[in-house]
Each structure stands twice: as structure tokens, then as C-alpha cells.
Amino acid sequence: MKFNDFGMIKAQAEAGDPMFGGNYSGALTERERHLIGIAVAVTKGCPECTAKRLAKANQAKIDEAVIKEAINLAAGINSGFVITAAVKGSELNR
Numbered sequence: 001m002k003f004n005d006f007g008m009i010k011a012q013a014e015a016g017d018p019m020f021g022g023n024y025s026g027a028l029t030e031r032e033r034h035l036i037g038i039a040v041a042v043t044k045g046c047p048e049c050t051a052k053r054l055a056k057a058n059q060a061k062i063d064e065a066v067i068k069e070a071i072n073l074a075a076g077i078n079s080g081f082v083i084t085a086a087v088k089g090s091e092l093n094r
Helices: 007-014 029-045 047-059 064-092
Strands: none
Touching: 029 047, 029 064
């Protein structure tokens, strides 16, 4: 089994995902694509994906402070979901 066996990989490339050598539509810059990719990878908890995304961002010379800000933003947004789920879950449990 290989990654290219799955249509999702082709779709990611066609959508311009920098990890898959895609063509850019121009709506997002390469820098924005890298930062979004890092935020999603850390949110999903995939160390291998995160490492690859970070390596690509470093190759693109994205400053570490910018990368850390993207990660902090993703963590902050996700913590909001965790708290909301806890509060709503406790309300539903009454």
C-alpha cells in the first residue's frame, strides 16, 4: 500500500498542498499554506506529519517565532473546543 494509492493525495496536490508538490491557485501564499499545514498537523497530533511540515517551513525560511505563533493559535482554538465540549457534556449529563 502506498500513499499514491489514495485519491486524497492527488486531491491534496491539486489543492496546492506544499507537502504534495501541488499547484497553487494563488489564493494563499506558500507561507500561509505551510502555517496552516503545521497548525492542522499539531492539532491532529501527528508527530511525523508535524516534523515534515516543520522541515518544509524551515526550508521556506519561515521564522521560528511565526511558526510558534501559528502553533499557539491552533492550541488556543483547540482548547476552546475542549472546554466547550466539557461544559456542554456536563450540561447534557444533568
